[in-house]
Amino acid sequence: MPSLPLFLSQLFNGLATGLLLSLISAGLTIIYGTLGVLNLAHGALFMVGAYAGFMALQWTGSFVIAIFGGMIGSLLVGLVMERVIVRFYYQRPPEDQILVTFGIGIVITELVRLSFGGISKPVPIPSWGEGITRMGFLFYPNYRIEMMVFVAIALLALYLLLYRTRLGMIVRAGIEDSLMVNMLGINVYRIFLLVFGIGAMTAGFAGIVTSPILAVTPDMGEVFLVQSFVVIVIGGVGSFPGAIIGGIIAGEIVSLTSMFSPAYSQVMLFAVMAVLLAVRPQGLFGIEGRE
Amino acid sequence: MNNDDDQKNPKNGIDRRDFLKLSAGVAGGMMLSGGVSQLAQAADYPAIGNYPVGIKGSSVFMGIAVPRTGPYSAQGEDEIKGYLLAIDHINKGSSLARAYSPNSHKGVMGKKIEYGIADNQTKPNVAVQAISKFISEHKAMMITGSVSSAVAIAAGKLCDRERTIYLPAISGSNATTGKDCQRYSFRACHFAYTSAKALAPVIKNALGAGKKVAYLTPDYTYGHSVYNSMKQFTEAQGWSTVNNQLPPLGTSDFSTYLLNIANSGADVLVNICFGRDAVISTKQAKQFGLLDKMTLVMPYMAPFFEEEVGADLLQGVYGTTEFWWTLAEKNPMAKEFVADFEKKNGRKPGWSAHIAFLQTMLWARAVESAHTFHPPTVVAEYEKGNKITTDIGDVSWRAADHQLERPVFVIRGKKPSAMRNKADFYDVVEAVPGADVMPPIELFGCKLGSAT
Numbered sequence: 044m045p046s047l048p049l050f051l052s053q054l055f056n057g058l059a060t061g062l063l064l065s066l067i068s069a070g071l072t073i074i075y076g077t078l079g080v081l082n083l084a085h086g087a088l089f090m091v092g093a094y095a096g097f098m099a100l101q102w103t104g105s106f107v108i109a110i111f112g113g114m115i116g117s118l119l120v121g122l123v124m125e126r127v128i129v130r131f132y133y134q135r136p137p138e139d140q141i142l143v144t145f146g147i148g149i150v151i152t153e154l155v156r157l158s159f160g161g162i163s164k165p166v167p168i169p170s171w172g173e174g175i176t177r178m179g180f181l182f183y184p185n186y187r188i189e190m191m192v193f194v195a196i197a198l199l200a201l202y203l204l205l206y207r208t209r210l211g212m213i214v215r216a217g218i219e220d221s222l223m224v225n226m227l228g229i230n231v232y233r234i235f236l237l238v239f240g241i242g243a244m245t246a247g248f249a250g251i252v253t254s255p256i257l258a259v260t261p262d263m264g265e266v267f268l269v270q271s272f273v274v275i276v277i278g279g280v281g282s283f284p285g286a287i288i289g290g291i292i293a294g295e296i297v298s299l300t301s302m303f304s305p306a307y308s309q310v311m312l313f314a315v316m317a318v319l320l321a322v323r324p325q326g327l328f329g330i331e332g333r334e
Numbered sequence: 335m336n337n338d339d340d341q342k343n344p345k346n347g348i349d350r351r352d353f354l355k356l357s358a359g360v361a362g363g364m365m366l367s368g369g370v371s372q373l374a375q376a377a378d379y380p381a382i383g384n385y386p387v388g389i390k391g392s393s394v395f396m397g398i399a400v401p402r403t404g405p406y407s408a409q410g411e412d413e414i415k416g417y418l419l420a421i422d423h424i425n426k427g428s429s430l431a432r433a434y435s436p437n438s439h440k441g442v443m444g445k446k447i448e449y450g451i452a453d454n455q456t457k458p459n460v461a462v463q464a465i466s467k468f469i470s471e472h473k474a475m476m477i478t479g480s481v482s483s484a485v486a487i488a489a490g491k492l493c494d495r496e497r498t499i500y501l502p503a504i505s506g507s508n509a510t511t512g513k514d515c516q517r518y519s520f521r522a523c524h525f526a527y528t529s530a531k532a533l534a535p536v537i538k539n540a541l542g543a544g545k546k547v548a549y550l551t552p553d554y555t556y557g558h559s560v561y562n563s564m565k566q567f568t569e570a571q572g573w574s575t576v577n578n579q580l581p582p583l584g585t586s587d588f589s590t591y592l593l594n595i596a597n598s599g600a601d602v603l604v605n606i607c608f609g610r611d612a613v614i615s616t617k618q619a620k621q622f623g624l625l626d627k628m629t630l631v632m633p634y635m636a637p638f639f640e641e642e643v644g645a646d647l648l649q650g651v652y653g654t655t656e657f658w659w660t661l662a663e664k665n666p667m668a669k670e671f672v673a674d675f676e677k678k679n680g681r682k683p684g685w686s687a688h689i690a691f692l693q694t695m696l697w698a699r700a701v702e703s704a705h706t707f708h709p710p711t712v713v714a715e716y717e718k719g720n721k722i723t724t725d726i727g728d729v730s731w732r733a734a735d736h737q738l739e740r741p742v743f744v745i746r747g748k749k750p751s752a753m754r755n756k757a758d759f760y761d762v763v764e765a766v767p768g769a770d771v772m773p774p775i776e777l778f779g780c781k782l783g784s785a786t
Contacts, residue, residue: 046597048597049593049594049597052593052597053590053593056589056590056593059589060587060589160408160411161402161407161408161410161411162408162638162641162642163408163610163613163642165642165644168621175622175623182596182622182623183622184621184622184623186621187589187621255617255621256587256614256617256618256621257586257587257614258610258613258614258617258642260407260408260610262403262404262407263586266584266586267586297590298589298590301590301591301594302590302594305553305579305580305581305582305590305591305594306553306580306582308590309582
């Protein structure tokens with residue numbers, strides 16, 4: 044049996060990785076909830092954030108500017124993607140949407156590979172993130188703790204945007220019934236562009252803040268894309284609270300399972316998803332019958 | 335005709351060279367020589383694999399399947415550059431190509447090498463599909479490329495069935511020339527056993543006695559192999575194994591594994607991860623403070639690891655490699671290889687490029703020496719085990735398991751202040767001769783099948 048300190052360490056680690064998954068999944072789920080498009084280029088947008096941030100870091104040397112650089116980079120790519128391609132697919136069947144976003148993801152990934160090569164780009168931990176914090180039995184890298192704070196702030200900002208602003212009200216109404224919102228005289232398509240941009244920016248933010256602990260490579264987003272699908276299935280497709288809770292649950296599953304058997308941690312994640320789909324197909328926070 | 339050439343060569347070297355200066359004569363001679371030797375071959379050997387359909391034209395096809403995406407893609411891309419350089423040298427009949435293969439002129443047996451490149455995605459099933467296509471559609475006479483041993487083993491099995499030569503590039507598992515050895519496969523790189531045997535005494539001298547070791551082991555044949563070999567040789571010298579973590583290939587967050595290691599009381603961390611996994615896991619180990627209390631050892635050092643983690647983290651880290659560019663300072667063949675690679679690609683070659691280059695050269699040599707592409711005869715030529723001069727010194731193939739007996743280079747990360755230029759990351763601490771580190775043949779259970 045693992046010792047209590049190890050168990051608590053892993054519990055804390057699960058929360059840290061889970062929050063990150065929550066943020067990535069939140070971006071994915073608000074795009075799906077509002078636009079009805081499952082954006083398979085979300086992983087590529089995550090990666091674009093990392094590269095844009097890397098470039099900003101090269102130019103300025105400031106990690107704070109790099110974070111904004113990453114967000115803006117993904118935002119721009121997301122907006123162009125929505126205007127040029129994705130918006131023509133809103134009325135098309137879901138399989139078309141999946142194929143086109145999947146294709147866009149591949150194109151973006153390969154373009155980055157062409158320009159930057161396959162060897163990973165260094166994004167060092169900022170000086171204020173170095174070192175380790177000891178909390179009794181538990182020790183944890185400072186940067187990961189700070190990353191939790193960043194991610195929590197970003198989630199809070201998203202929450203406020205969705206639940207405390209007029210825009211958020213329209214978006215949530217759009218999730219329930221976009222036809223009705225349209226009939227009320229609101230330009231749904233402009234809202235769609237905005238939502239797509241916000242979703243992309245979320246991915247970009249996650250991409251650059253995780254860069255110091257990952258290797259920045261063209262296909263770094265793939266793993267997160269797959270995991271964030273599991274998260275939104277667990278949490279309920281299109282549900283913002285579902286993405287957050289689902290992310291934390293997924294993080295804990297992986298972290299706690301790997302205490303006993305690392306090899307089964309990913310398997311366990313999918314097993315939980317399968318069980319949940321059988322018992323509660325709409326996910327924890329999903330609403331039955333919603334598209 | 336080719337036979338005649340070879341007999342004349344040593345005696346009438348100067349005459350022949352004069353003859354070569356007459357360009358018109360060369361063109362005519364080459365065409366004639368190609369045409370006649372083809373007839374001779376077709377008459378001499380029965381059809382097998384893609385022989386003789388694969389050599390009907392004026393070119394011969396080589397299928398390259400490497401990972402271009404996923405955690406080993408940087409090494410895969412570097413292999414491609416090594417293959418292209420070798421093909422270029424062989425097709426031109428350069429002096430470097432003839433240094434490896436003295437019988438070579440232009441091309442292999444006068445045939446230009448043509449090639450196809452496929453992305454094996456580090457997945458055995460994808461590799462098998464791509465290679466099947468090379469063999470059935472392009473009539474490939476040689477298949478090559480690998481970074482993962484799981485892929486190399488699957489590819490070896492397929493090519494053996496198809497009676498087509500397969501040359502893994504990177505493959506660190508003991509199984510590749512052990513229990514999964516194949517009559518048609520030949521591995522030229524160092525691997526788990528030879529690395530561990532070369533490295534263990536060096537790290538014992540450097541780090542001291544009675545160390546407690548924790549392992550980070552990628553959970554597939556390569557990882558298990560290196561873990562077993564390192565455990566064997568370090569425990570034999572009095573070190574103990576306290577923890578082994580098994581992340582799957584392609585892990586991006588190693589925190590759970592690292593927390594387990596942090597609580598293990600180890601003072602040496604042996605990181606067996608390769609490619610991008612090695613980079614991420616090492617960076618994260620640093621962030622978790624593991625490298626402050628444990629010495630890092632990388633028994634099977636991945637190409638570009640140094641560049642990606644940086645000199646600060648690398649200093650004092652021990653590992654083994656197949657090739658390191660500073661070998662060019664001592665060996666003229668290595669010098670030419672490194673210089674030409676750098677001219678074409680604007681950087682130093684990784685060992686991934688080197689092993690690709692070396693395998694292609696050794697294949698050209700085997701075919702030229704066999705005087706035929708007939709696969710069983712080429713296999714028999716490899717199995718003669720002749721001494722071959724290469725840019726890493728003299729090497730020879732071991733007939734019983736098709737492993738190249740070759741030196742293993744033990745390297746150590748330099749202090750940033752001691753680096754002479756931005757690529758000067760390692761000291762080559764020791765070049766351990768192949769004969770000292772080869773496993774006994776029966777150890778890994780290799781049983782070669784029939785060649786026909």
